[in-house]
Amino acid sequence: MPPTDVIIRAVQTRDAASVADCVDAVARERLWLAATEGFGIRATDDFIRANLVIGNPHFVAALANGEIVGWCDIIAPRSWEEFRHVGQLGMGVLAGWRGLGIGTALMSTALAACPARGFHRIELEVYAHNTTAIALYQRQGFVEEGRKRGARILEGEEQDLVLMARRT
Numbered sequence: 001m002p003p004t005d006v007i008i009r010a011v012q013t014r015d016a017a018s019v020a021d022c023v024d025a026v027a028r029e030r031l032w033l034a035a036t037e038g039f040g041i042r043a044t045d046d047f048i049r050a051n052l053v054i055g056n057p058h059f060v061a062a063l064a065n066g067e068i069v070g071w072c073d074i075i076a077p078r079s080w081e082e083f084r085h086v087g088q089l090g091m092g093v094l095a096g097w098r099g100l101g102i103g104t105a106l107m108s109t110a111l112a113a114c115p116a117r118g119f120h121r122i123e124l125e126v127y128a129h130n131t132t133a134i135a136l137y138q139r140q141g142f143v144e145e146g147r148k149r150g151a152r153i154l155e156g157e158e159q160d161l162v163l164m165a166r167r168t
Contacts, residue, residue: 002061002102006069008109011058016045018068019060026092030154032130033092051075057113061093061102069097072106074114074122087119103133107140114168121167127152128160141166 002008011019024038039047051058051073061070070093077088089110093102114122124142126133142164150158 002105003100005063006061006097006100006102007064008059008061008102008105011048011051011060011071011073013045013048013052015060015062015066015068016048017041018062018066019048019071020044022068022071022094023092025094029095032127032133034125034152036154047073055117057087057110057117057119059106059109059113061097061106069094070102070106072103072110074110074117074119076119077123085118085120087114087117087122089122089124098132103136104139107136111140111168119168121165123163123165125161125163128162134162134164137164 020038020041023044027033027035027037030036048058056073056075058073059071060068062068070091072089072091074087074089076084076086078086089107091103091106111122114120124137126137128147143166144162145165146163148161148163151161152159
């Protein structure tokens, strides 16, 4: 259960700047996300608006002042008919807010919205060194389906990607 001062809610267009800041902060840690920096306010605003129009599950962990401290979105990575039931999960929580149940609450909320969107299979990729996230995903019913060995090289270090999925 997240702290009482954190509200899990659907993303809104007014969140774009704070979501952009949150994604950028997590990306700049260079450990958890594929990107090593954020996407900027305009791209984030476009992404949020597209998710709202399409109906993709996209939730944030928000403080009373509007600051976003975490997000979870599930998008359709392919538009082909035979893959429309597949969603791809992306998420992150700011460093100072991890370990408080925010990730669990965000993911549970997003996963609960998947059937209404028509998603029946949810996939994700996570770096093998991110054992905390892997444990979270396993608690949510995700199983490892494969591994991309040396999929990323950052600062001369090879990192494996773990492929995980679950059915809703």
